[in-house]
Amino acid sequence: MTSPYSNANPTAFVLLLCICCLPTYNTAANILGFFPEILDSQLFIHCRIADVLAGMGHNVTVIAPAPNPIIESRYHFTYVPLPHESVRPLPKLEIEDYNSLWNHMTVLRYHLEVSDAMLEEKIMRRWFVNAKTDDFDLLILSYQVNDFPIGIARLYNCPVILSTARVPTLDLHQLVGNPYELSYVPTEYWTIMQTQMEYMDIYTNIWKILWYQFFVLPVKEAEIKKYYCKHFSCAGKTLAESRKQIALIFTNHHFSQSLIRPNVPAIVEIGGIHISDYKVNLLPDLLRHINTAENGFIYINLGSSYNCSDVPTGLTNILYDYFTTNRMFVVWRWAYCIEPPTSPFIYYQTWLDQAALLSNPDLLAFITHGSQNSLTEGIHYNVKMLAITTTPEQMANAEYLAAQGAMLHLRDVEVVSPQMLHFSLYNLIHDPTFKQVAATLSEKYRDRPLTPRQTVLYWANYVLRYRGAVHLRSPAVDMHYFQRIGLDFVLVTLALLLAFYIAIAQVRKLFKPPPFTPKNQYDYIMAAPADMYKIDETKNYQIRPTSSDDTAGEETAGEDKAREAVEEDVAGPVMQPNRPRQRKNIQKNKRK
Incomplete structure (x- = not known):
């Protein structure tokens, strides 16, 4: 039997095979790395990410305010020197001061000034003037307490990957909707505890996070928004809209280095990315x-x-x-x-x-x-x-x-x-x-399924492949903090229970019998408790309200009873009034 493919053109078959073997995304993507870092140790982390991507064929450009920390790098490096007077030294913070939530603003303003001075340079202004929408496919932005340079992604309409050289902080959790987990994850900024928390530690931790969420964060957001509107017009995309372009976060951390905590898929741990496979010969x-x-x-x-x-x-x-x-x-x-x-x-x-x-x-x-x-x-x-x-x-x-x-x-x-x-x-x-x-x-x-460099390469290509990977975005990003912790559900439930209680009380009032309304003095007396009326023996045993004379006479009641008891022992039983006649008089008076 002759095969149906025996007369097929072998050239066409090879061409079809080559087309099927092509990757789903062109590996030569244009990537911009904007790293406003002054310290070499932190800049080295971000540049290592850029070098890994450049080594796999991507066209990577790095902009930084410090010299290139990787001597034999495979990316294009643009050095933006800052004027000496524009960047002041960070004030020395003692441990007690650093624990203060408001002192976090000192560190924030320092890094805001660094990024602001970098964007004010002429080379950066020319860069932005000549920017085109299709120049870059991805922006990698180093995160150092602030993220207002994220407006650069507006110029190129590209997704953003944030890179941090430390453990994820409250700010980063906020950006991708990562849960805070107040009861068992210590706050990063204001505690040195990295062991299991006791009851009072949990109580303190919750109040610190609430203080940050409702007092520190609004002030911080106002500062960041001011610089964002200065360099990127707020008439277009707002800061909140630009943050929607964040696809994921590379964090220089591994779960074995601290307490376990849950992370959304947008948090990718690449701890050890700066460790080289090869060793440099010592001097x-x-x-x-x-x-x-x-x-x-x-x-x-x-x-x-x-x-x-x-x-x-x-x-x-x-x-x-x-x-x-x-x-x-x-x-x-x-x-x-x-x-x-x-x-x-x-x-x-x-x-x-x-x-x-x-x-x-x-x-x-x-x-x-x-x-x-x-x-x-x-x-x-x-x-x-x-x-x-x-x-x-x-x-x-x-x-x-x-x-x-x-x-x-x-x-x-x-x-x-x-x-x-x-x-x-x-x-x-x-x-x-x-x-x-x-x-x-x-x-x-x-012991990991992928090395840190393989992890960076996979997830960067993943974001490029799916053009921002919007499906990685957590719904918690668009929710208020009250909604994230379910406080709105608790308040609505309490409000419904209160409304239900009030409704039941009103219904009971509708079916309750009307109160007794006396027509005369004796009706009132008969409806009153026994201690509020008295039988008057001098007036045919009629019922009357108690008076002050009755209370005064109670003081001698004991003496009269004792005297009557003595007389009864001597003279025999005393004739008592006719009780049936007494009840008959009471009923007759009631009918009257």
């Missing part, structure tokens, strides 16, 4: 310093601040004296403007490949300030860590890991002493429990 002098340490070395990274002159001198002096006195070899990432004190046991460098150091087998311990990036790398490489934190965000990051037994945590920098440092380091280095717990946590952290 020769640094490698020589590490090899000199026969018993291993300690790595210190206290982070970088918005103001490089803000040096915790008390802590740095304690660390320097301790390691110099005990002749311990240290590699220290020094990110401050002043010169550090020299020592043959301490190697200073402004920038270090942290992954190469943490993966070194000679590393004894890692002293960190508790940032999300540092803790993530420490977990990934199974390193024993000592966190010395200064802000509630850092404290919350370290608190959960310390509660799990994976690290040690010194909360207050001001009270750290050489004795505390010696005790912590000695236990951390010599107690094998920390290494075992850290190994278990590292295994949980690495």
Whole structure:
């Protein structure tokens, strides 16, 4: 039997096969990354996302107010330098001040000024003047407390992916309708608790979130809207309408690093995106310093601040004296403007490949300030860590890991002493429990269906494939907070119950018998209780109301009864009035 396809053209068959194998979306999409970040550590997270997408064939353009943190990047980078006078240093906030809800506005205004100064530059103005609707298919915007640059998506009519370098905050939950879960998820901004909450903690947590929702959030929204209307006319799309273009959020977090909480599909965890698969070779002098340490070395990274002159001198002096006195070899990432004190046991460098150091087998311990990036790398490489934190965000990051037994945590920098440092380091280095717990946590952290880079690539292509993926949008985004927590249902139910109670009361009044209306004095007396009337024996036993004379006579009633009892014993029983005749007189008087 001859096949029906025996006479088919082989060229047409190959062409049909090629058409069927084509991807559903052109992989060479035009993507814009707008990252108004000054700190290198946070800018590096967002640029790593852009580099992953550019490595898979997308045309990615990145705009930032700081130099490119990735030297051999595969995206197009546009550096927008900011005038020195336009960006002031962030004021130093003490722990007590940082816990204040209203002090959150100080951080907000600082980042608003950074984004505002960036958009005011001439290069950005020319960029927006020449913008065309079809220039970009996707906008990736770094989120730092504010999101008013989301108006850029209006120019290109494209979906938006927000990227944050930290754990999702209340602001981000608000944007995608993620539930707050007041009773078991601690508030991110104003608590350092990352363990199970007790009753009073839950009570405090609920009031803090309500205070933020109804007092802080309106003030914050007014500030963001002011800058939004300044750069993007509010006559067109409003800020709320522009936020509808948010497809999802990339968050630098993994569920194994904190308490479990529910997330909507628009929250995508990409914790560890900044960790490279390849290692950078260490500098020769640094490698020589590490090899000199026969018993291993300690790595210190206290982070970088918005103001490089803000040096915790008390802590740095304690660390320097301790390691110099005990002749311990240290590699220290020094990110401050002043010169550090020299020592043959301490190697200073402004920038270090942290992954190469943490993966070194000679590393004894890692002293960190508790940032999300540092803790993530420490977990990934199974390193024993000592966190010395200064802000509630850092404290919350370290608190959960310390509660799990994976690290040690010194909360207050001001009270750290050489004795505390010696005790912590000695236990951390010599107690094998920390290494075992850290190994278990590292295994949980690495065990994922997709790597962070694969996750970024999949979800970015997903948004491009479905042109914004509107079906990922939660209905809670368009609901008021009262509706999200079901308070409107409770109020309506209470109102209905109250209306039902009032209606029943009115119905009972309709069927209730009319009240007794007396026609004369004796009718009133007969309807009254027994203590309100009296039988008058002097007037044929007629009934009359009680009077003051009756109450006065009650005082001698006892004496009269006693005297009558004595007379009865002597003279025999006293003749009583005819009771039937008494009742007959009462009935006759009633008929009258």
